[in-house]
Each structure stands twice: as C-alpha cells, then as structure tokens.
Amino acid sequence: xxxxxxxxxxxxxxxxxxxxxxxxxxxxxxxxxxxxxxxxxxxxxxxxxxxxxxxxxxxxxxxxxxxxxxxxxxxxxxxxxxxxxxxxxxxxxxxxxxxxxxxxxxxxxxxxxxxxxxxxxxxxxxxxxxxxxxxxxxxxxxxxxxxxxxxxxxxxxxxxxxxxxxxxxxxxxxxxxxxxxxxxxxxxxxxxxxxxxxxxxxxxxxxxxxxxxxxxxxxxxxxxxxxxxxxxxxxxxxxxxxxxxxxxxxxxxxxxxxxxxxxxxxxxxxxxxxxxxxxxxxxxxxxxxxxxxxxxxxxxxxxxxxxxxxxxxxxxxxxxxxxxxxxxxxxxxxxxxxxxxxxxxxxxxxxxxxxxxxxxxxxxxxxxxxxxxxxxxxxxxxxxxxxxxxxxxxxxxxxxxxxxxxxxxxxxxxxxxxxxxxxxxxxxxxxxxxxxxxxxxxxxxxxxxxxxxxxxxxxxxxxxxxxxxxxxxxxxxxxxxxxxxxxxxxxxxxxxxxxxxx
Numbered sequence: 087x088x089x090x091x092x093x094x095x096x097x098x099x100x101x102x103x104x105x106x107x108x109x110x111x112x113x114x115x116x117x118x119x120x121x122x123x124x125x126x127x128x129x130x131x132x133x134x135x136x137x138x139x140x141x142x143x144x145x146x147x148x149x150x151x152x153x154x155x156x157x158x159x160x161x162x163x164x165x166x167x168x169x170x171x172x173x174x175x176x177x178x179x180x181x182x183x184x185x186x187x188x189x190x191x192x193x194x195x196x197x198x199x200x201x202x203x204x205x206x207x208x209x210x211x212x213x214x215x216x217x218x219x220x221x222x223x224x225x226x227x228x229x230x231x232x233x234x235x236x237x238x239x240x241x242x243x244x245x246x247x248x249x250x251x252x253x254x255x256x257x258x259x260x261x262x263x264x265x266x267x268x269x270x271x272x273x274x275x276x277x278x279x280x281x282x283x284x285x286x287x288x289x290x291x292x293x294x295x296x297x298x299x300x301x302x303x304x305x306x307x308x309x310x311x312x313x314x315x316x317x318x319x320x321x322x323x324x325x326x327x328x329x330x331x332x333x334x335x336x337x338x339x340x341x342x343x344x345x346x347x348x349x350x351x352x353x354x355x356x357x358x359x360x361x362x363x364x365x366x367x368x369x370x371x372x373x374x375x376x377x378x379x380x381x382x383x384x385x386x387x388x389x390x391x392x393x394x395x396x397x398x399x400x401x402x403x404x405x406x407x408x409x410x411x412x413x414x415x416x417x418x419x420x421x422x423x424x425x426x427x428x429x430x431x432x433x434x435x436x437x438x439x440x441x442x443x444x445x446x447x448x449x450x451x452x453x454x455x456x457x458x459x460x461x462x463x464x465x466x467x468x469x470x471x472x473x474x475x476x477x478x479x480x481x482x483x484x485x486x487x488x489x490x491x492x493x494x495x496x497x498x499x500x501x502x503x504x505x506x507x508x509x510x511x512x513x514x515x516x517x518x519x520x521x522x523x524x525x526x527x528x529x530x531x532x533x534x535x536x537x538x539x540x541x542x543x544x545x546x547x548x549x550x551x552x553x554x555x556x557x558x559x560x561x562x563x564x565x566x567x568x569x570x571x572x573x574x575x576x577x578x579x580x581x582x583x584x585x586x587x588x
Contacts (some may be wrong), residue, residue, distance in 0.1 A: 090223045090283040093148055093191065094145065094148075094149070094324060095312075096319075096321055096322060097141050097142070097144055097145035097148065097321075098142075098145060098326035099325055099329075100141045100302075100321065100324065100328060101137075101138040101139070101140075101141035101142040101145065102138065103138070103325060103328035103329045103331075103332055104133075104134045104135075104137045104138035104141065104328050105134065105135060105137075105138035105139075106134075106332055107130070107134035107328070107331060107332050107335060108131045108132075108134035108135040109129070110139065110332065110335060110336050110339060111127050111130060111131040111134070111335075111339070112128075112131050114342055115342065115346070116342055117344055117350060118346060119342050120345070121279065121282075121341070121342070121345065122209075122210075122212040122275075122278075122506045123275060123576075124342070125512075126205055126208040126209055126212075127205075129201050129202075129204050129205035129208065130201070130202070130205045130268075132198075132201040133198050133201035133202040133205065136194060136197055136198035136201065137195070137198040137202075138292070138408055139164055139194060139197050139263045140191070140194040140198055143190065143191065143194060144191065147187055147191070147268045156290055160248075163489075166261070168426075176386040178584060182269060185389070188246075188249040188253075191249075191253065192252055192253055192256060193250070195253070195257075195261075196256050199256070199257075199260035199261050199264045200225075200260065200264075202225075202264040202265065202268055203225060203228075203260060203263060203264035203267060203268070204225075205224070205268055205271075206266075206267035206268030206269075206270070207221040207224065207267060207271075208221070209268070209271035209272065209274075209275050210267060210270065210271040210274070212242060212275070213271065213275050213278065215273045222549035224263070224267075228259050228263060229259075231259055232255055232256070232259040232260070235255050235259070236252060236255060237543065239251060253309075254308060254309075257304055257305045257308075257309075258305055258306070260303050260305075261301060261304045261305035262302065262304070262305025262306050263301075263305070264301060264305075265297050265299075265300050265301015265304065265305060266298055266301045268294070268297045268301070269295060269296070269297035269298030269299075270292040270294065270298070271294070272290050272291070272293055272294030272297065273290075273291055273295065275290060276288070276290035276291040277292065278342055280449050282341055282344055282345055283340065283341050283344050284349075285340075286337070286338050286340055286341035286344065287336070287341075289334045289335075289338035289340075290334075290338045290341075292334045293331055293334035293335050293338055296327055296330045296331040296334060297331060298326065299327050299330075300324060300327040300331060302323050303320055303323050303324045303327060304324055308320075309321065309425035319491060344568070349357075377423065377427045378424075378427050381420060381423055381424055381427065384416075384420055385417075385420060388413055388416060388417060388420070391413055392410070392413055395409050395410065395413070423463045424495060428533060440480055441479060441562075442477065442478070442479070443475045443476070443477060444475065444476060444477070444478050444480050444483070445473070445475055445476075445490060446473055446476060446478075446483070446508055446515055446517060446582065447473060447508055449478075449480055449484055450470065450487055450506055450508070450517070452480075452484050453484045453485075453486075453488045453491060454466070454491070454506075455488030456484065456488050457482075457488060457491050457492065457495075458497055459482055460491075460492070461491070461504070463500040463501070464495060464498060464500065464501070464502055464503065464504050465501070465502070465504070466503075466504050466505075466506070467503060467504070467505040467506070468505075468506050469505060469506065469507040469508075470506065470508045471506070471508055471509045471510065472507070472510075473508050473510050473515045473584070474510065474515070474584045474585055475585065476515055476583065476584055476585065477562075477585075478562050478582070479558075479562075482558045482561070482562075483558070483562070485554070485555075485558065486555045486559065486580075487519075489551045489552075489555055490519050490555065490578055491504070491519070492551070493551060493552075494519055494521035494523065494576070496523075497521055497523030497524055497525075498521045498522055498523035499523070499573075502521065502522045502523060503520075503521070503522045504520070504521050504522075505518075505519070505520040505521075506518075506519055506537070507519075507520065510584065513583065513584050513585070514581050514582070514583065514584060515581070515582045515583075515584050516579065516580070516581050517579075517580045517581075517582070518577055518578065518579050518580075519577070519578045520575065520576075520577045520578075521575050521576050521577075522575045523575050523576060524572065524573065525570045525571050525572040525573055525574050525575055526568070526571070526572070526576055527572055528571070528572075531540065531568065533568070534552055534568055535552050535553060535556045536553065537567075559580060559582075562582055562583075563582075563583055564580060564582040564583070565580070565581045566578065566579070566580050566581075567579045
C-alpha cells in the first residue's frame with residue numbers, strides 16, 4: 087500500500103510540475119512584448135500542458151491496474167509493481183486489451199515532445215539566422231529515423247513488449263533531441279536579454295540547463311531505472327527536474343514585467359518630448375519668419391553694396407579687393423543664418439501631404455543617389471532584405487536618410503564602412519544605418535534629438551538634423567533609437583509599421 091501511495095504522489099506532482107509551467111506561461115501578459123521569445127512561448131506551454139496530462143494518464147493507468155489486480159481481473163492489467171525497480175511497469179495482457187491505452191500514451195507523449203521540439207527550433211532560429219533552413223530538416227530526419235527503427239524491429243504495439251519498445255524509441259528520437267535543442271536555444275537566447283535584466287537572463291540560462299538535464303533523463307534513461315548508489319528512481323529525478331524548470335522559468339518571466347514597465351516609461355517620455363517639440367515648433371515658426379524678414383533686407387543691401395563698389399572703385403584698387411572680401415564674408419554668414427531659418431520652418435511646417443504606398447528599400451537607394459559623390463570615399467554595404475510596402479511621404483523619408491548618411495560620413499573617417507540594413511520583424515519594418523565612426527559619448531545621448539544640439543565642430547552643423555528626422559518619423563507612426571559608444575561606431579535604428587498600419 088505504501089509503495090502505491092509513493093507512486094501516486096510521484097506521478098501526481100510530476101504532472102503538476104509541468105501543468106504549472108503551462109499555467110505560468112499562459113497567465114503572463116505578453117501581448118505588447120517585442121521579445122522574440124514571446125511569440126513562441128505558447129509552444130512551450132502546449133508541451134507543458136500535454137506532458138502533464140501524459141503523466142496523469144500514466145497515474146490513471148497505474149491506479150487502474152492496481153484496482154484490477156485487487157479484483158484479480160488480470161486480463162485488464164496494464165501495469166504491475168516491480169519490487170526491484172520500485173515502480174509500476176507494463177506487463178503482458180490478453181490480446182487486444184492493452185493496445186488502445188498504450189497507443190494513447192504513445193500519442194500523447196509524442197505530441198508533447200513535438201511541441202517542445204518546435205519551441206526549441208523556433209528560438210534557435212531566432213538567435214541564429216543560419217539555422218532557419220535546418221529547422222524543418224531536423225524533425226524530418228528524426229521522424230525518418232524513428233519510422234525506420236520501428237519498421238526494422240517490426241513493432242506494431244500488439245504486445246506489451248512492443249509497446250515498451252515503441253515508447254522507448256519515442257523518447258530516444260524525440261524526447262532527447264527536444265530537450266537538448268530547447269535547452270541550448272534558451273541558453274543562447276539568454277544572452278539577448280541581458281540588457282533588460284541580468285537576473286532574468288541568468289534564470290533563462292539555468293532554465294535551459296534544466297531542460298537539457300530533463301531531456302537526458304526522459305530521452306536517454308529508460309523508465310523504471312533506479313540509480314543504485316542513491317536508490318533514486320529516474321521518474322523521481324524527472325519530476326525534480328520539472329520543478330527546477332518551473333522555478334527558473336517563473337523567475338525568467340519577470341523579464342516581461344520589466345519590459346512592460348520600461349515601455350510605459352518610454353511612452354510617457356515620448357509624450358512629454360512630443361509636447362515639448364510641438365511647443366518648440368510653434369515658437370520656431372514665429373522666430374523663423376521674424377528672422378527671414380531682416381535677412382532678406384540684408385541680402386538686398388549687400389547686392390546694392392556690390393554694385394556700388396563695382397561702380398565707384400577700380401578692379402585693381404586694393405580697397406576694392408578688401409571691400410569685396412568683407413562683403414563675401416557677410417554673405418557666407420548670411421547663408422548660414424538663412425539655412426537655420428529654413429530648417430526651423432521645415433520642422434514647424436504642418437503640411438497636409440498624402441501618404442502613398444512605397445518601398446523603403448527604394449527610398450534608401452534614392453537617398454544614396456543624392457549623396458553618391460560623397461559616399462565614394464567610403465565602403466557602403468547594402469543588406470536590404472525584401473520588405474512589404476508601407477505608407478509614407480517619399481521625399482520626407484529620403485530627407486531622413488540623406489541627413490543620417492551625412493551624419494555617418496561626418497563621424498566616419500574616409501575609408502570607413504557604412505552599412506544599410508532593412509528587415510521585417512512581424513508587422514514592423516526595421517531599418518538600421520551602421521557606421522564605424524568615433525561614436526557618441528554617453529552624456530550626449532539624452533540630448534541627441536534636442537533642437538540646436540550637435541556634436542559636430544562649430545560651423546559644421548545646425549543641430550536641427552536629428553530634430554527634424556524625429557518629427558518626420560513620428561509623422562509616420564515610427565520610432566527612432568540610437569545605439570553608440572565612443573570608439574565603437576553608431577547604429578541608428580528606425581522602425582515603421584508595414585502595410586496600411588501607418
């Protein structure tokens with residue numbers, strides 16, 4: 087009786103561990119998460135629910151077998167307690183009475199391993215692009231190997247021994263690879279979330295290690311094995327590893343809470359920043375109009391001075407040369423002031439412009455043609471993936487890329503590399519401009535989108551370029567971020583909604 091109770095408690099908590107894993111995943115809010123793992127966690131949850139169901143089905147068969155033994159109905163016996171293994175194991179039954187429950191056992195566990203394998207391959211593909219092509223080949227090879235093994239052994243689940251053989255091969259061909267691949271995938275993916283939470287990354291790492299251990303215990307070690315030195319059944323070790331997976335997974339799920347809080351904070355900051363920019367824009371329009379009037383008068387006055395100098399002075403007169411040099415210096419400074427006024431007006435102008443379907447790759451190439459001569463001194467790499475159309479204003483988007491390319495060339499010494507990247511992430515088109523320039527100091531990052539702030543030498547920039555880019559990207563319902571550190575170059579990341587989501 088005590089052995090039966092021990093087996094009952096073991097399988098009860100074994101199944102409970104995996105069922106709780108499924109609940110922990112499905113109860114976590116992941117709708118707004120941009121983490122790649124969020125899209126694939128449902129596969130792990132499906133594995134956990136089905137695997138927990140499998141263990142409880144095993145428990146049901148064990149209890150049923152004990153009841154049948156007590157009633158001396160041996161023809162219905164599906165399990166028998168082994169004093170050597172200290173567990174209930176399947177035994178031979180009357181023909182036709184055991185096939186159905188054993189086929190259900192095999193089907194349930196095969197389905198659960200299938201979901202775990204799919205989860206592991208999906209995460210592995212997201213961390214290593216080169217592995218996407220083999221994500222279909224691996225399951226196919228495993229299935230072929232399994233089918234060939236069953237065919238060679240001529241096993242058809244017509245006896246308890248054949249059913250045990252098939253179940254063992256399911257564990258070998260699907261349980262072990264699924265555990266190993268999923269564990270390795272989580273270990274690799276943990277490196278991508280260190281920036282969000284180091285604790286969460288460590289938890290994902292150890293969750294991956296626990297999955298590898300479970301994969302070995304469930305796929306390489308046969309059921310009913312007892313580890314002699316400690317006298318521990320493999321089923322108990324599997325249950326313990328399930329609770330370890332649950333522990334580290336629940337710790338890792340806090341990453342989504344941290345990401346959500348950061349997203350809220352970022353949204354509030356953007357709202358505050360947009361409000362500030364709107365106020366500045368209205369002020370800039372008034373200032374630009376006020377500046378343009380005297381600038382126009384000054385320009386007219388300079389033209390009159392030039393004409394008067396040509397009339398009253400001889401070209402070979404030294405005073406004529408000095409006068410013309412001074413007038414040209416005034417004109418150069420006047421042009422700089424006029425350029426600032428034009429950029430202020432460009433930012434503040436609220437034109438009603440129709441959004442048109444466009445291809446972002448074509449916009450990028452158009453911008454590159456505009457600065458083609460300047461780009462000749464640099465190595466330009468194009469990594470433009472096929473992206474769907476988006477809605478936008480072509481000339482405004484070209485202005486963004488021209489501005490950012492000029493910034494990249496100003497920051498990168500001649501001969502450096504500038505890389506242009508586009509890629510599709512779900513319904514978002516992501517574009518990056520990467521340079522190998524001097525980078526940006528950390529104390530300057532918070533001010534990059536402020537008007538009149540520039541890291542360029544005096545006289546080289548107005549400080550309105552990124553300010554204007556930010557406004558155009560906001561007009562397109564997009565986002566812009568800059569990643570940089572001194573001596574390591576700069577990466578400008580822009581995101582735009584694909585299709586008609588603009």
